[in-house]
Amino acid sequence: MLKGTTLFAVAAAGLLNVAVSQEFPAMEFVIPLYIAPMFDNGTTVTIDPQWTALAETAATGATVFGILNPASGPGEVTDTSYPDVIDYVKDAGAKMLCYVATTYGNKTTDSVEEEIMAYQSLYPGACDGIFFDEAPHLLTDAVILEIYTAHNSFAHSTLDTTTEEARVVFNTGQAADEQYFSFSPPAEVLGYENYFKAVRQLGVPETSDISTPPQNMLLLHSATELAEKPELIQPFMDKAYCKGWGTVYVTDDLFDEGNPWDNPPTFWTAFIEAARNIPTVESCGDGGLKIIAPLLGSDDADTEAIMATADPGDYGDRIMVAMNVEITETGESTDRAAAVRDAGAKVLCYIEADKYGNDLATLEEVVETFTFFPLNEICGGFFFGAFNILLAIEDMPGMQSLYLKTQKTFLQPTVVFAPEVQDYSDGFESSYSFSYDFVEDDWYSTNNWDSTTNFELPWEDVMTETDLVALAESLTVGLGDGATAGEIVVAEAMDGGSIIPEAPEPNESTAALITGYAGAPEDVMFDLFTKNWAYGYVTNYDDFEFLSTQWSAVVASAYDTESFVEIV
Numbered sequence: 001m002l003k004g005t006t007l008f009a010v011a012a013a014g015l016l017n018v019a020v021s022q023e024f025p026a027m028e029f030v031i032p033l034y035i036a037p038m039f040d041n042g043t044t045v046t047i048d049p050q051w052t053a054l055a056e057t058a059a060t061g062a063t064v065f066g067i068l069n070p071a072s073g074p075g076e077v078t079d080t081s082y083p084d085v086i087d088y089v090k091d092a093g094a095k096m097l098c099y100v101a102t103t104y105g106n107k108t109t110d111s112v113e114e115e116i117m118a119y120q121s122l123y124p125g126a127c128d129g130i131f132f133d134e135a136p137h138l139l140t141d142a143v144i145l146e147i148y149t150a151h152n153s154f155a156h157s158t159l160d161t162t163t164e165e166a167r168v169v170f171n172t173g174q175a176a177d178e179q180y181f182s183f184s185p186p187a188e189v190l191g192y193e194n195y196f197k198a199v200r201q202l203g204v205p206e207t208s209d210i211s212t213p214p215q216n217m218l219l220l221h222s223a224t225e226l227a228e229k230p231e232l233i234q235p236f237m238d239k240a241y242c243k244g245w246g247t248v249y250v251t252d253d254l255f256d257e258g259n260p261w262d263n264p265p266t267f268w269t270a271f272i273e274a275a276r277n278i279p280t281v282e283s284c285g286d287g288g289l290k291i292i293a294p295l296l297g298s299d300d301a302d303t304e305a306i307m308a309t310a311d312p313g314d315y316g317d318r319i320m321v322a323m324n325v326e327i328t329e330t331g332e333s334t335d336r337a338a339a340v341r342d343a344g345a346k347v348l349c350y351i352e353a354d355k356y357g358n359d360l361a362t363l364e365e366v367v368e369t370f371t372f373f374p375l376n377e378i379c380g381g382f383f384f385g386a387f388n389i390l391l392a393i394e395d396m397p398g399m400q401s402l403y404l405k406t407q408k409t410f411l412q413p414t415v416v417f418a419p420e421v422q423d424y425s426d427g428f429e430s431s432y433s434f435s436y437d438f439v440e441d442d443w444y445s446t447n448n449w450d451s452t453t454n455f456e457l458p459w460e461d462v463m464t465e466t467d468l469v470a471l472a473e474s475l476t477v478g479l480g481d482g483a484t485a486g487e488i489v490v491a492e493a494m495d496g497g498s499i500i501p502e503a504p505e506p507n508e509s510t511a512a513l514i515t516g517y518a519g520a521p522e523d524v525m526f527d528l529f530t531k532n533w534a535y536g537y538v539t540n541y542d543d544f545e546f547l548s549t550q551w552s553a554v555v556a557s558a559y560d561t562e563s564f565v566e567i568v
Contacts (some may be wrong), residue, residue, distance in 0.1 A: 008459045008554055026277045027207035027237070028063040028247040030097070030217060032261035037085035051085055052266035056281035060272060065167065065247070067131045076119040086126050095128040097169060102151065104136045105144045113154050119220070120158070129167030130155040131190075137172035139179045149183060155183045169217060174411060175205075181215055188215045188247070195255065196223035198411065202380045203235065205315040205412045207244035217247040227252040230270050231520070235313035236275040242284035289525055289558040291352035291512045292416060293551075294383065296350060303336050307343040309555045316346030320414060321532040322383035322544075325349045325375060337378045346380035348416060354386040355491055360422035364405045366482035381414030382406050388419065395417035408553030418513065420469075502531045516542045521550050522557030 031054045039048040047055075057064045066089060070079050090096065098119045100112055112132075119127050132151055139145040152168050159166035170180055171190040180189050192205050198221065199205075207216040218240060226233050240248055249263040265271060295302055310319050325337045325347065335345045347379035349370055356362045363384070370379055406415050500512065510534045514524055518540045528536035536558065550556055 016277045027155045027241055027245075027278055028065070029057055029275070030065045030067065030219070030247050030249045031057070032067045032069070032219070033247065034067070034069050034259055035262040036079070036081055037244060047085060049264050050260075050262060051089060051278050053268055054094050055089045055092040057268075057272060058089065058331055061093075062272060062275070064093075065095045065097050065129065067099055067118075067248070068096045068126060069082055070123075073100055073115050074098070074122050075415070075532075076118075082123060082126075086123060091127075095167070096126050097129045097131040097167060098123075098127040099131050099133060101133045102148075103134050105147050109147060109154075109221070111430050112151055114156060119391060126369045127166075128164075129159060129169065131169045131171065133171045135170035137174050137176050145179060145294040148180075152183045152185070152187050160185070165437055167512065175207075186215060188217055190217040190219060190412075192245075193219045194221075194411065195375065196220045196225060196250065196252075199236070201316075201341060201346075201377060202410060202413060204243055206241040214246040216243040216245050218249075219465065220250045221253055221255050223250050224254075225254045226250065226271075227266050228450050229312070230267055231462075232313055233267060233270050234274045237271070237278055239315055239317065247388055253462070265555075274379075280365070289536045290318055290320070290534060291528050291537055291555065291558050292322065292348070292383075293511065293537045293547065293554075294318045294350070294418075294513065295387075295547055296322070296324055296543075298324075298333065298336070299546055300336075302551075304339060304350055305547055306340055306345055307549050309552060310340070310344035312342070312344040316344065318559070319345040320346050320348050320380070320416075322348040322350045322385070322416065325378060327372065327375065331374075334378060341378055341380070343488040346414065347378055348381045348383040349375065349379040350383045350385055352386050353384045353388065358386075358388040360402045362393060367402070367405050367409055374409070377411065379408070379413065381416070383416040383418060385418050387417045397402075418510070419430065423485075462550040500527050500531060511537075514538040515544070521554045522547065525554065525557040 009105075028228050031050065033050060033054065035048055037048055037051045038045050051066070054064060054066045068082075068086070070082060086096065098116070100115045102112060103109065107202055116127075116130060130151075132148075135148065141150060148170065152170075156167045156177055158165050163183055168183075168185075168445075169187065169190055170176070170187045171193070173181075174188040174191065176191050180187055191207055227237070236250070237248075242424075250271065251260065251263070252267065253260045253263040253265065290341065293306075295306070296531065305320070306321055321340055323337050325332060325334050328334075341347045351363065351366055353363060356366060370376065370382075392397045403415060406413055424456040435537070500514075508535050514537065516526060517538050521538045524537055537548075538554060539546075540550065541548065
């Protein structure tokens with residue numbers, strides 16, 4: 001039987017080459033060990049690479065957990081290939097979560113507790129916590145809540161020590177009931193487990209409770225894109241951290257070839273290094289405006305323009321494009337949408353609501369048609385155009401049913417409700433208010449304004465003349481004697497142009513789409529930003545058939561609004 005010193009020698013020539021002395025930030029790692037610890041290559045028996053990755057990751061100083069799973073649980077007898085390897089990885093600094101399936105509350109509490117105790121007898125000292133698989137994402141049923149509260153309590157009472165509290169994780173695989181986060185002692189949730197391509201389609205998901213990163217775990221497999229483009233690893237890690245994920249594991253091991261958790265990622269060294277460089281929480285804000293651009297035509301030049309300005313490292317966070325996507329024999333529209341998705345923009349599949357009489361039940365049926373391939377791998381959400389908000393308000397149960405239907409179609413999609421273009425050339429009066437309490441994910445209500453070519457910005461709504469004088473004086477500071485500041489021009493709103501109002505309230509659920517504006521798009525984008533709109537878009541066309549001919553300027557100004565505010 002191999003001893004610890006021999007095992008360490010095997011690991012020394014292994015996967016990682018990262019200095020031990022560097023300190024790690026709050027992000028932690030988890031590595032599923034759904035494979036035997038010893039690997040027979042036909043000539044020699046060595047430690048399996050997945051286990052080696054666990055030990056070497058721990059040796060760098062990172063906090064890393066392995067999920068121990070000898071036989072879909074502890075099994076009935078000790079597998080003799082495990083104890084020495086468990087000792088080896090724990091000596092390197094790794095911790096172990098012992099796997100117990102709960103079958104969504106169908107396994108009896110006694111059976112679950114017996115499996116926890118079996119680990120204690122078959123692999124004494126191995127478990128630093130429990131990984132409860134097959135946990136329901138909702139705890140609304142009082143009996144289910146009682147069962148999982150008991151699981152959490154028993155795991156802690158069995159494994160807690162006087163110096164360290166056990167780690168207890170519930171694998172819901174999707175956004176979890178907030179009651180998990182209020183368990184006492186605290187529990188963690190594996191709140192997202194999926195193909196990596198889902199991140200390209202839907203964006204890096206947000207956690208159920210972004211305020212408690214240590215309680216949120218993320219697992220992704222089949223991430224061949226990261227292996228092919230390692231420059232995308234750092235932006236992914238940044239976004240995962242900023243969206244509340246405290247523990248992560250991503251691998252290019254393929255689900256479609258069987259077990260996606262039996263080989264470490266080929267990019268693991270770069271992945272660990274990226275964790276050292278994640279931003280502070282204070283620097284997580286994106287800054288500037290984000291873009292929702294309807295593109296309802298099929299002009300290839302427009303598609304190419306979006307692809308040229310999108311960034312794969314944004315993972316759909318910056319630019320969302322509403323497109324007509326249909327399954328046809330030629331695959332023209334799906335190919336075009338897939339190219340936009342792969343370039344780094346999120347594709348919102350367009351549904352014209354008034355085509356179906358704005359009937360909410362019928363719209364649910366339309367949403368169902370997007371579950372088929374390849375639409376189910378392209379759509380990052382839905383854009384309901386020509387949507388009658390007033391009718392929807394009269395049937396809020398139907399509205400919520402439609403929204404929840406979209407959430408069941410994809411995992412955490414973006415949903416946009418956009419009414420017909422409105423003309424507010426005589427000023428803005430709010431004709432409706434939209435209150436909501438949808439718990440599944442973010443959704444957006446857009447307001448469209450029609451503007452004319454003589455539209456000018458109402459700068460007086462942003463700054464007074466006194467403010468401008470003070471600004472001009474401040475610009476001269478540090479320029480030296482005789483230097484002057486640049487000219488500041490105050491434009492007034494002209495008759496016939498829509499005046500952009502303040503966003504209904506400063507939040508991430510508002511968007512303004514402006515048609516028929518032939519002026520400089522950066523002026524409008526800046527005005528939207530100062531008036532608290534989260535998303536904006538301006539086009540010189542009177543509709544959304546084509547992309548604005550000033551698309552590059554729209555994108556550049558949206559990205560630059562934060563620095564523009566700081567300068568101006």
